[in-house]
Amino acid sequence: MTIIGGNGAGKSTLLNCIAGVYPVEKGKILLGGKDVTNLPDYQRAGDIARIFQDPMMGTAASMTVEENLALALKRGRPRTFKRGINEKRRILFRERLLQLKLGLEDRLNVPVKLLSGGQRQAMTLLMTTLIQPRLVLLDEHTASLDPKTALKVLELTRRLVEENNLTSLMVTHNMEQALRVGNRTIMMHEGKVILDIKGKQREEMTIPGLIELFHQASGEQIQTDRILLT
Amino acid sequence: MSLIAFYGAVVLGLIYGLMVLGVFLTFRILNFPDLTVDGSITLGAAVAASLIISGVNPFVATLAAPLAGALAGIVTGTLHTKFSIPPLLAGILSMIGLHSINLRVMGGSPNLPLLRQPVIFECLDSFGFVLRDSEFIISIFVAFFFVLLLYYFLITETGQALRATGDNEIMMRSLGVNTGRMKIMGLGISNALVALCGAMLAQKQGFADISMGIGTIVAGLASVIVGEVLLGSTRIIVWIFAVLLGSILYRLIIALVLRLGFQPTDLKLFTAVIVTVALISPFFKGYTEKIKGKFRSYKEKVKEKFKTGDEDLGKEEV
Numbered sequence: 001m002t003i004i005g006g007n008g009a010g011k012s013t014l015l016n017c018i019a020g021v022y023p024v025e026k027g028k029i030l031l032g033g034k035d036v037t038n039l040p041d042y043q044r045a046g047d048i049a050r051i052f053q054d055p056m057m058g059t060a061a062s063m064t065v066e067e068n069l070a071l072a073l074k075r076g077r078p079r080t081f082k083r084g085i086n087e088k089r090r091i092l093f094r095e096r097l098l099q100l101k102l103g104l105e106d107r108l109n110v111p112v113k114l115l116s117g118g119q120r121q122a123m124t125l126l127m128t129t130l131i132q133p134r135l136v137l138l139d140e141h142t143a144s145l146d147p148k149t150a151l152k153v154l155e156l157t158r159r160l161v162e163e164n165n166l167t168s169l170m171v172t173h174n175m176e177q178a179l180r181v182g183n184r185t186i187m188m189h190e191g192k193v194i195l196d197i198k199g200k201q202r203e204e205m206t207i208p209g210l211i212e213l214f215h216q217a218s219g220e221q222i223q224t225d226r227i228l229l230t
Numbered sequence: 231m232s233l234i235a236f237y238g239a240v241v242l243g244l245i246y247g248l249m250v251l252g253v254f255l256t257f258r259i260l261n262f263p264d265l266t267v268d269g270s271i272t273l274g275a276a277v278a279a280s281l282i283i284s285g286v287n288p289f290v291a292t293l294a295a296p297l298a299g300a301l302a303g304i305v306t307g308t309l310h311t312k313f314s315i316p317p318l319l320a321g322i323l324s325m326i327g328l329h330s331i332n333l334r335v336m337g338g339s340p341n342l343p344l345l346r347q348p349v350i351f352e353c354l355d356s357f358g359f360v361l362r363d364s365e366f367i368i369s370i371f372v373a374f375f376f377v378l379l380l381y382y383f384l385i386t387e388t389g390q391a392l393r394a395t396g397d398n399e400i401m402m403r404s405l406g407v408n409t410g411r412m413k414i415m416g417l418g419i420s421n422a423l424v425a426l427c428g429a430m431l432a433q434k435q436g437f438a439d440i441s442m443g444i445g446t447i448v449a450g451l452a453s454v455i456v457g458e459v460l461l462g463s464t465r466i467i468v469w470i471f472a473v474l475l476g477s478i479l480y481r482l483i484i485a486l487v488l489r490l491g492f493q494p495t496d497l498k499l500f501t502a503v504i505v506t507v508a509l510i511s512p513f514f515k516g517y518t519e520k521i522k523g524k525f526r527s528y529k530e531k532v533k534e535k536f537k538t539g540d541e542d543l544g545k546e547e548v
Contacts, residue, residue, distance in 0.1 A: 045406030
């Protein structure tokens with residue numbers, strides 16, 4: 001599902017509420033039928049994986065590639081006093097890194113800070129899929145990458161989401177991307193969901209059509225450039 | 231420096247090495263400058279000394295010290311994580327509180343001599359070692375033991391989570407780690423090491439003193455920095471080892487400075503200067519380049535002025 005909306009529409013707030021970073025004043029958050037409204041973020045992490053806009057946020061810079069993967073391998077699970085990295089895990093990491101086609105499988109011992117933003121974001125994506133989450137939250141995770149890398153990371157996102165059958169919420173400022181990726185699009189405005197497009201309607205939707213729909217739903221003139229360009 | 235003085239400095243460096251490992255864990259791994267150590271090193275000394283004086287086996291007394299130290303670290307960690315008190319302030323609060331507690335533990339007297347009391351360093355007497363050699367053997371054994379233990383801990387799943395908490399807290403919360411608890415654990419371990427150092431120190435020097443902890447954090451930082459300058463590496467085992475080496479080297483430097491005729495009372499200033507220089511050196515690097523740059527542009531300006539001046543002169547002549 002993709003989420004669009006102007007600045008301050010509440011997209012990131014929504015994601016932060018779902019993840020448990022912000023406390024909720026009213027209402028409930030249900031995850032697979034389970035009420036998680038009062039759980040702190042770290043207790044929801046077993047079910048919810050997050051990818052941030054800043055590629056630096058998803059990995060621990062001073063630690064190596066394999067150490068970061070080992071950290072993600074225990075997402076939402078108890079951490080023991082056994083070694084974090086063993087030969088078995090190393091083989092698994094190498095196998096998974098091979099899927100990225102970035103040559104990282106030969107750089108397991110390299111500190112992550114030496115990797116580029118795109119490589120780090122790709123790694124974060126991989127870390128997300130090491131443990132199957134029920135929900136993936138993607139907060140403009142391609143926004144701070146250059147166009148070419150952004151496209152690559154988006155493609156990788158699509159592949160990992162489809163291969164692993166992951167439910168994901170993706171915030172984006174790119175309307176074309178919003179319609180092209182995934183199978184459902186919601187538009188937010190002033191903290192509320194004002195549009196929910198799916199199925200056939202979505203397949204036939206165009207960007208001008210989307211803008212027109214927004215105009216009707218919100219009763220406001222859309223500030224197109226603000227949505228498109230930010 | 232005489233061989234005996236050298237030997238003494240190395241033993242001190244090994245014992246203080248435990249404290250430095252603790253400071254390394256908070257300052258470098260958790261990114262938490264923890265001032266509790268000034269109080270917990272004295273706490274360790276006070277607990278061990280008063281237990282030994284009351285007839286407890288010195289080994290038991292020495293092991294009781296880290297428990298007390300861990301408690302002090304847990305208090306600081308709780309103040310910081312549960313009540314959002316900034317790290318420095320949380321550490322200061324614990325440190326000041328510990329001053330009173332330490333005096334209580336020492337029965338109200340600011341100095342607790344351990345004269346003619348059994349200490350752990352005497353346990354090798356029956357093997358025919360003189361005290362100085364046993365001190366060396368025991369302290370090198372303890373220091374290496376904790377270097378390896380700390381290394382092993384830091385590569386376990388929990389230890390990796392602790393390191394990552396200091397590196398990227400937001401990420402670790404999103405990976406399901408209660409980062410607050412991690413910090414409390416780190417501070418507990420760190421202060422346990424510091425208190426153990428205090429306990430051994432009291433037995434080495436033969437007394438526990440209420441003021442022995444002043445400036446510990448700065449000496450710890452100085453040792454960490456000296457070690458890193460000597461053996462800079464991000465490989466965790468090399469890093470920990472470098473820090474222990476830094477502790478030894480720092481004590482050797484201190485011994486040398488004393489030989490040069492400085493008063494022991496000048497040492498704190500000396501340590502503060504070492505740490506300050508190390509901390510500001512990156513800025514200083516920028517400054518020297520800036521000054522060079524300014525000088526260059528000034529030179530160019532002067533040149534230009536002369537050029538235009540020449541032209542002006544030329545015009546006047548015409």
